Amino acid sequence: MSKLMDRTPRQDGYRMPGEFETHTQTWMLWPERTDNWRLGAKPAQAVFTAVAKAIAQFEPVTMGVSAGQFLNARFQLPEHVRVVEMSYNDSWIRDCGPTFVINDHSGVRGVDWDFNAWGGLEGGLYFPWDQDDLVPQKVLNIERKDRYKAPLVLEGGSIHVDGEGTLMVTEECLLNANRNPQLSREEIENYLKEYLNVEKIIWLGRGVYNDETNGHVDNLCCFLRPSEVALTWTDDQNDPQYEISLDAFQRLSQAIDARGRRLIVHKIHQPDPILITAEESGGVDSVDGTMPRLEGDRMAASYINFLMVNGGAIVPVFNDPHDEIALTKLQELLPERRVVGVYAREILLGGGNIHCITQQQPRG
Amino acid sequence: MSKLMDRTPRQDGYRMPGEFETHTQTWMLWPERTDNWRLGAKPAQAVFTAVAKAIAQFEPVTMGVSAGQFLNARFQLPEHVRVVEMSYNDSWIRDCGPTFVINDHSGVRGVDWDFNAWGGLEGGLYFPWDQDDLVPQKVLNIERKDRYKAPLVLEGGSIHVDGEGTLMVTEECLLNANRNPQLSREEIENYLKEYLNVEKIIWLGRGVYNDETNGHVDNLCCFLRPSEVALTWTDDQNDPQYEISLDAFQRLSQAIDARGRRLIVHKIHQPDPILITAEESGGVDSVDGTMPRLEGDRMAASYINFLMVNGGAIVPVFNDPHDEIALTKLQELLPERRVVGVYAREILLGGGNIHCITQQQPRG
Secondary structure, three states: OOOEEOOOHHHHOOEOOOOOOOEEEEEEEOOOOOOOOOHHHHHHHHHHHHHHHHHHOOOOEEEEEOOOOHHHHHHHOOOOOEEEEOOOOOOOHHHHOOEEEEOOOOOEEEEEEEOOOOOOOOOOOOOOOOOHHHHHHHHHHHOOOOEEEEEEEOOHHHOEEOOOOEEEEEHHHHOOOOOOOOOOHHHHHHHHHHHHOOOEEEEEOOOOOOOOOOOOHHHOEEEEEOOEEEEEEOOOOOOHHHHHHHHHHHHHHHOEOOOOOEOEEEEEEOOOOOEOOHHHHHOOOOOOOOOOOOOOOEOOOOOOOOEEEOOEEEEEEOOOOHHHHHHHHHHHHOOOOEEEEEEOHHHHHOOOOOOOOOEEEEOO | OOOEEOOOHHHHOOEOOOOOOOEEEEEEEOOOOOOOOOHHHHHHHHHHHHHHHHHHOOOOEEEEEOOOOHHHHHHHOOOOOEEEEOOOOOOOHHHHOOEEEEOOOOOEEEEEEEOOOOOOOOOOOOOOOOOHHHHHHHHHHHOOOOEEEEEEEOOHHHOEEOOOOEEEEEHHHHOOOOOOOOOOHHHHHHHHHHHHOOOEEEEEOOOOOOOOOOOOHHHOEEEEEOOEEEEEEOOOOOOHHHHHHHHHHHHHHHOEOOOOOEOEEEEEEOOOOOEOOHHHHHOOOOOOOOOOOOOOOEOOOOOOOOEEEOOEEEEEEOOOOHHHHHHHHHHHHOOOOEEEEEEOHHHHHOOOOOOOOOEEEEOO
8 A cells, every 4th residue: 555656657557537537535735824824824724614615515525734733623624524634834735735647447546746836946935845745645645545756846736637648738837947947848748648648738838927836727727528628818908817818728729639639718707806905915924935925916816726526616706796707607618517616815815726725536 | 524423332332342353454653752762762663663564464554653753654664554644742542542433334433532641640651642632533534433532531551342241441540540530430430331332341450560551451461352361470479460460360260241251361471570771761861741761660561462453463572581481372372363473672661562552443
């Protein structure tokens, strides 16, 4: 159990499934660092609890929690959410957690990427990140799943697959000099093909405007199902996001997936620009080495940062006029799922959203 | 999953099985506190690893490990031992861990006793014990098992059952004023009957001489199977243990179990007195509030402090002339098991032995 494998998922017949495939459960990590989450992380903890409850309507949830917060989290969360002790540097298990891969014989294993807090010493968001980097081992030990150690820096939020051989990434992130400067684009592609077992990689350009992850694809665009994607959008040509989304739309419109199909691209209009308030900024501890949360900074708000769960989709909303439009459109696009909105401004304030704070464990 | 039940195991048809019944796995906690384990706990870690390996020949093992020791433990332990992060104050999961109960329909739940480090502020062995007291919740969350909270102080090492309605305890421990001074013997009996689902309680007197647990039964006497027990023994009438073992023998010889049977009592001769050396004492940090390990102190060595596992028994040995006699006799008494000796002086130096550092999780 939880052996370290010396081959690759491709060599062993394992592949990363699409998020829309069936899950065993979803993993989360409890927020607590006061230099990222305002007011002692209490508002964020309330929203993480709301997200966990929303997911738990559809599938089991396990929350990793530090020793110091164990009793508080156990008290805040409903009994049917499993709470396990785990250390971490922050709560972004999409990025620091394992990427699960499956085979055709009920096998489930995990890929353990190198993690450097979105850029390491070249623009990373905090220091250190040693405990984040152990999260995959800890998750896989608890689940008694074998582990592949992939020899490159990568976050789970920077990849989306269709489960049928196609991977979608951004150049801004995967080719960033603060991730794997020693590797060429071709070498990175080869690792992705080996560890996710894909044949075709669709390269988008930049991620969402002002996204501190260096443009993770999971805030920009996602697969709804094979050959069908949703893209964050704006009609405002003066918004810096316009050019980014237009470029992505054009690349997606020309893309051919691993099975030779063209993609259907659905535009989901973004919320109006959301800025950090003085009150919000004032609630965060100022710590040298951690990215500050400054009044007036625009946050990278996007409805695309949602999580698909068994029979559902948990979508961030912002108390914005576009909320209803996005929820209605996603519900139309996902008739097989129940779309649930969760007010997620507190997660956005921490630098991500619902997809960033969750990691699905697929059924084998 | 991991619900807090508001009834008792007896009310719900759950019982504590005998240790000799089938296990799913055995739990352990990695030693590390330097005010109890000499030389930075490195010798103890080596012996805990040997114990884990011995058990893992027979059934799965999960080791709880602090964040700071996670990588070291993962490196020391073989891959087939599951390592999960867990905080604790020391490594005695027999005493701070859950007591598992089962029903006749594959159900498994846990009893979570109050824990006060063997006496709280009245002779307890260290302070604080807050993390130890959370171990049952954490184990049961990981395993997704429901939990009964028992309203009394009790350690797992102070109870042994035959799985057929009989419980064996010592007066020295269970009636000690530093455990449940507010409860009468009858009230304690009633709680034990409710939470372990037993009908008959066999009271022994004192535990092993100089046992710092206030006389835990698991160092003195254990069930080999229903109606058959093994008792630590000495033929030396000048040894203070003689009187203790003789008293226990007499009580056991007169006892009738829950099914109306008399007990067969097998004597296992103890090792010769084992004293802490100057070198051993000198390797332990001196900390106010933690019981010191002083040169010349006699340790409570007993072969009875062994663990039964699926098809095996893991028995402490001490490089003593009685080792071979004990192993041979236990092997004769347990023909259905393979008896494995592990040199365990380092565990004894910490104040217990193999049974104290393990907690079996029975199959439902």
